[in-house]
Amino acid sequence: MTAKLFRNSTAVAVSVMVLSIALFLGMLYQHFSDQLMTELETETWLVAQGVELNGMDYLDGLNTENRVTWVDRDGTVLYDSQADAATMENHGDREEIQQALTDQSGTARRYSSTLAQQTLYAARRLSDGTVIRVASAQQTVVTLLLSMVQPILIILALALLLSAVLASRMAKRIIRPIVNLDLEHPEDCDTYEELTPLLFRIKHQNDTIQQQVRQLRQKQQEFAALTENMSEGFLLLDRQGHVLSYNSGALRQLGAQTPKEEVNALVLNRSENFRQAVDEVLSGHRSQQMLHLNGRYCQLLANPVMQGEEQMGAVMVLLDVTEQEQREDLRREFTANVSHELKTPLTSISGIAEIMQSGMVKAEDVQGFASDIYQEAQRLIALVEDIIRLSQLDEGAVNVEREDVDLYQLALEVVKRLESAAQKQDVTIKTMGRSVQVHGVRRVLDEMIYNLCDNAIKYNRRGGTVAVTVGPVEGGVEVSVEDNGIGIPAEDQDRVFERFYRVDKSHSKDISGTGLGLSIVKHGTAFHDGQIHLESTPGKGTTVTLLLPQTGVNA
Numbered sequence: 001m002t003a004k005l006f007r008n009s010t011a012v013a014v015s016v017m018v019l020s021i022a023l024f025l026g027m028l029y030q031h032f033s034d035q036l037m038t039e040l041e042t043e044t045w046l047v048a049q050g051v052e053l054n055g056m057d058y059l060d061g062l063n064t065e066n067r068v069t070w071v072d073r074d075g076t077v078l079y080d081s082q083a084d085a086a087t088m089e090n091h092g093d094r095e096e097i098q099q100a101l102t103d104q105s106g107t108a109r110r111y112s113s114t115l116a117q118q119t120l121y122a123a124r125r126l127s128d129g130t131v132i133r134v135a136s137a138q139q140t141v142v143t144l145l146l147s148m149v150q151p152i153l154i155i156l157a158l159a160l161l162l163s164a165v166l167a168s169r170m171a172k173r174i175i176r177p178i179v180n181l182d183l184e185h186p187e188d189c190d191t192y193e194e195l196t197p198l199l200f201r202i203k204h205q206n207d208t209i210q211q212q213v214r215q216l217r218q219k220q221q222e223f224a225a226l227t228e229n230m231s232e233g234f235l236l237l238d239r240q241g242h243v244l245s246y247n248s249g250a251l252r253q254l255g256a257q258t259p260k261e262e263v264n265a266l267v268l269n270r271s272e273n274f275r276q277a278v279d280e281v282l283s284g285h286r287s288q289q290m291l292h293l294n295g296r297y298c299q300l301l302a303n304p305v306m307q308g309e310e311q312m313g314a315v316m317v318l319l320d321v322t323e324q325e326q327r328e329d330l331r332r333e334f335t336a337n338v339s340h341e342l343k344t345p346l347t348s349i350s351g352i353a354e355i356m357q358s359g360m361v362k363a364e365d366v367q368g369f370a371s372d373i374y375q376e377a378q379r380l381i382a383l384v385e386d387i388i389r390l391s392q393l394d395e396g397a398v399n400v401e402r403e404d405v406d407l408y409q410l411a412l413e414v415v416k417r418l419e420s421a422a423q424k425q426d427v428t429i430k431t432m433g434r435s436v437q438v439h440g441v442r443r444v445l446d447e448m449i450y451n452l453c454d455n456a457i458k459y460n461r462r463g464g465t466v467a468v469t470v471g472p473v474e475g476g477v478e479v480s481v482e483d484n485g486i487g488i489p490a491e492d493q494d495r496v497f498e499r500f501y502r503v504d505k506s507h508s509k510d511i512s513g514t515g516l517g518l519s520i521v522k523h524g525t526a527f528h529d530g531q532i533h534l535e536s537t538p539g540k541g542t543t544v545t546l547l548l549p550q551t552g553v554n555a
């Protein structure tokens with residue numbers, strides 16, 4: 001803009017100067033011409049006076065640079081100072097001659113074929129009717145003007161230089177306030193009045209933009225807060241599959257790092273199922289896939305985003321369904337185990353009944369077979385009861401009301417019921433501690449202590465001991481069942497609480513059990529908001545400790 005201003009003002013200055021000089025020269029030319037004509041008229045008058053007095057003699061003795069011509073009344077040239085009068089054509093038709101003949105004097109400017117240049121003429125009629133004419137070449141004026149060209153050019157050059165310097169300074173001065181405008185705060189700018197509406201407009205637009213940016217930022221923060229706190233993963237893709245937006249849940253579930261730049265969704269996860277979901281959704285179809293990553297299950301729901309008929313992109317939601325899947329696995333495993341465990345005694349019963357039905361059993365063996373059927377039936381009943389208890393605990397369907405239960409008294413009762421079983425195994429069982437109250441379901445607590453004591457007797461050795469200790473501890477009530485029996489190998493200690501899990505099945509085949517006892521204890525403890533802890537050394541013994549929240553009043 002500075003350059004343009006400079007160029008324009010310099011051009012204006014140069015044009016004005018050139019025009020002024022042209023006008024000036026024109027005026028000078030006119031002035032000189034007029035002056036020359038006046039001088040010519042004066043000279044003509046003088047020559048006319050001389051000829052009036054002395055005739056041709058005067059002309060012969062005349063010494064002048066100008067051309068003098070004497071023309072007769074009929075136009076015949078009588079004398080010419082620069083040409084042979086006899087050879088000259090009739091001059092009666094010349095403008096100045098005709099004027100002089102009619103008006104006494106006349107003037108004219110035109111091209112002279114005799115002098116071969118632009119010429120000024122002044123003519124005067126004498127008393128005898130003849131005409132004296134003096135002519136001067138216009139060149140005299142041009143010569144005069146030419147003599148002025150050099151100083152004019154010098155002045156012109158100086159003026160040009162001066163106007164260039166001034167134009168440059170002026171352009172900078174005009175531009176400076178515009179360059180220094182603070183467009184962030186246009187209202188504080190002290191500049192040209194003409195710019196005020198523009199600055200006002202800029203301020204208005206600044207305010208609008210700032211307000212929109214604030215609103216946008218707020219919306220972005222709200223959106224980020226919302227998506228970041230979602231447990232579900234969220235991915236937004238454009239129609240080429242580039243990730244437009246995501247939350248940390250999505251990256252976590254896909255096992256991806258935070259992308260440093262815009263990436264294609266396929267970079268986030270290389271699994272076949274994910275690729276298939278992306279391909280399907282980008283081709284405009286809904287897709288649902290299950291991803292299995294780092295031991296976790298993730299359900300992927302992908303939906304195309306449409307605008308009218310055109311697909312704009314896709315949205316993907318990732319749900320962590322590990323727990324559902326694990327529950328489903330457990331349920332499948334449980335069903336398979338239950339079927340198997342139920343089938344075993346039923347097969348025995350069916351086999352024995354078949355033999356008896358065939359009539360091949362001797363009368364003295366019938367009792368033995370009946371006893372076997374009874375044992376298997378008891379096993380079935382125990383199994384079914386355990387399954388029912390477990391499923392009740394599982395579903396929180398224990399609908400007996402809670403009450404304050406003295407755990408010490410309960411332990412004494414359980415131990416009493418198991419004494420004969422202990423004696424059969426040659427195991428000594430004793431109860432220690434003092435009364436402590438727990439707010440819970442008596443039947444469930446009974447089963448828990450019973451199962452622990454039953455195990456401690458069953459998985460013991462002859463002459464072994466079982467110690468049941470009940471008492472208050474920091475943070476609640478503790479029940480521990482300690483035996484010095486066969487113990488549990490370290491690798492099985494975590495698994496014994498699983499349903500139907502039995503350590504070394506071939507070994508414990510001889511010991512009756514459903515593999516559900518400790519599972520019932522675990523669920524019963526959770527039902528009472530307690531904790532369970534197992535410590536065991538193979539060959540030395542096992543201690544299972546329950547910590548239950550203490551409620552009610554201790555005796």
Ligand code: ADP
Pocket residue numbers: 451455456459460483485486487488496497501502503504508512513514515516517518519542
């Ligand atoms: P079960 O009906 O087989 O006793 P449990 O769930 O009560 O089922 O126990 C699971 C397994 O844990 C048992 O089969 C046994 O191998 C092991 N176990 C439980 N308690 C003890 C213990 N006190 N000493 C040694 N092994 C034990």
